[in-house]
Amino acid sequence: MxxxxxxxxxxxxxxxxxxxxxxxxxxxxxxxxxxxxxxxxxxxxxxxxxxxxxxxxxxxxxxxxxxxxxxxxxxxxxxxxxxxxxxxxxxxxxxxxxxxxxxxxxxxxxxxxxxxxxxxxxxxxxxxxxxxxTAGRLMTNRFIWVTDESTVGETIEKMRDYIEYSETINYVYVVNQLSQLVGVISYRDLILASNDERIADVMDRKVISVSSETDQEDVAKMFERYDLVSLPVVEGDVLVGLITVDDALDVLREEANEDIEKLSASGKSIDFDTKPWVAATRRLPWLILLLFIGLVSGSIISQFEETLSKVVALAFFMPMIAGMTGNTGTQSLAVVVRGLITREVDKRVVTRLIIRELRVGLIIGVTCGILIAIIAYVWQGDPILGLVVGSSLIITLIFGTLAGTIIPLILHRLNIDPAIASGPLITTLNDILSLLVYFGIATAFISRLM
Incomplete structure (x- = not known):
């Protein structure tokens, strides 16, 4: 429409x-x-x-x-x-x-x-x-199953009888006399088989299934990994239910929304219809915490007050250094969180990811560092200032990229949802790091800057 x-x-x-x-x-x-x-x-x-x-x-x-x-x-x-x-x-x-x-x-x-x-x-x-x-909460009992002793003709007749009842007719699941899941047969294979053939002779014995206690996010990953349209749920080996692809899509949407809320540090769900007071109270705890962490940035600047008072031009580049570091960290965080959701992670994958992001940080840092060094020199007419600003940006962008990569990986390793390493938190931590590096290098070159 x-x-x-x-x-x-x-x-x-x-x-x-x-x-x-x-x-x-x-x-x-x-x-x-x-x-x-x-x-x-x-x-x-x-x-x-x-x-x-x-x-x-x-x-x-x-x-x-x-x-x-x-x-x-x-x-x-x-x-x-x-x-x-x-x-x-x-x-x-x-x-x-x-x-x-x-x-x-x-x-x-x-x-x-x-x-x-x-x-x-x-x-x-x-x-x-x-x-x-869990899978148990997603499953339905509205599906078609037959015993392995049934014939193809009997199965097709059962499908006709229950077609209005079942949520899907793409597959028929096969159980033995103990109600244990032993096979599956597609509607296509049923049509191609002879009516008098036994289901046990034409079914596929390789059946992908999940336990009723399986986390719903893992269930959704299985749908994506194996291109499933339905997934049987078992307790032990007994068939107790079926999950359909529409429920898996709902789970993916819910999990994505949860991760977005955590990445933005807004906590519980906030949408267009949320009342102002409710939305504010859900955001405030994180923001108040970040406020106090942000005070550390102020204390760092106060420690380098003498350096800043002697070379006022350093203040011109402070917002840029802090902002760029926070931005690159947030970009890496988004890449890692999305990757953790869509694939399995082992030691080899983690090592390769960290090396890749280190190279990315190096390329971004050198490119942006050289560019800002030239701008600082042309603007202020001081090559040493350009060197301080450029080298600071190179170092902070590399560390910012690594922070946005490693922090969510550590949380994932500790079985903590990595999305709680939210954008504002990474940005605040990178602000502190960038100021330490920037003023540290400036202090080392203070005699040449004056």
Whole structure:
């Protein structure tokens, strides 16, 4: 749908809701995607939101709720009566229901589950027993499995019976009499096989699976590494669920958002709708800490007050030296954090990365150092000042690049999320380093600068 078409449908829906024209609203609802309805929902007034919820049938409402942000999901579920909410949650993916209910108090969870079908409620309760952000919380029980004794014909017939129930039909998973995962067969291979062949004879016995306790970030990496569209979840060898690629994509988005928040030192999630006071209180702890660390920079300058008073021109280049060092450190930090997310790291990879970044720092440092040395000489007419500024920048850019590389690697080694080595922290530390180097070199050449 193009943007002009989307805007046109949006205006038609708004007009129908305002004028309470149910049939016109439902015509628009049938023409647009649940994702679009979810986006428009937050822009509607309270009255129009309630009318939209009334006009949506159970299946369409379930699809829309799955596209909403968690705060809006909670709001919508609470607006529905128990029976209505139960029917809708029966149609939603079990893991999405579990994510919503996790945010609610126990009594409200019990009340909502009482409105669901007993079999669906049982599955959701089971999902809630798994730790958050694990494979167990991502998995669904809506998939097709057969025993290894089944025939191809029986499997295809089962697929026809459960096609509306299953989240994916790309693969059928095979278990033995003990419900242990023993193989997998693709829809393509089923079509090519003869109906009377046994599944055990045509299935692929090499099955990639994860434990229910596996961290969700590791699950997402497996999808990326092996180009999967679904991933079975086991406890021991027993097949207990399936994770689909859309859930893995959601995990990658969540993890990326978390890393961005940590890199910017903003802590918990802050978006366009976050209240000013909440946003400020989430940012302040880090900023206050960095404020006190930043005072170290002031104390360094005070230690070299005599040098600065004798050669005032040194002050002209202070912001540039500190800023360039912080910038190159932040660039290296971003490269390392992104690499740690997307690939496995061992001693060989770390060594190669550090050597590579050392060379990068050297190239950047020499290039920028020579350039600023020439500028300082032409501007101030003092070759020694140019030497001090240029050599300082070379050294600080090399160390700044290495700091942005090594600090997150050390944190990763200590099993601490490397994204907490945030941009502001690296920048502040590099500011301190750059001032020490700059004024140290200037003090060594003070007699020639005067």
């Amino acid at each position: 193009s943007q002009p078409e989307e805007q046109q449908w949006k205006l038609l829906l708004l007009e129908a809701l305002v004028k309470e024209r149910r049939e016109e609203a439902q015509q628009v609802i049938e023409e647009v995607y649940p994702y679009d309805l979810a986006n428009w929902y937050g822009e509607l007034g309270k009255t129009e939101q309630e009318r939209l919820l009334r006009y949506l049938d159970h299946e369409r409402l379930a699809d829309v709720i799955e596209e909403l942000e968690i705060d809006e999901q909670l709001e919508v579920i609470r607006r529905l009566d128990v029976d209505h909410a139960g029917h809708v949650m029966d149609l939603m993916e079990n893991d999405d229901v579990a994510d919503i209910l996790e945010e609610l108090p126990d009594d409200e969870v019990d009340r909502l589950l009482s409105g669901m079908r007993p079999d669906e409620a049982l599955v959701v309760r089971n999902l809630l027993t798994y730790p958050a952000e």
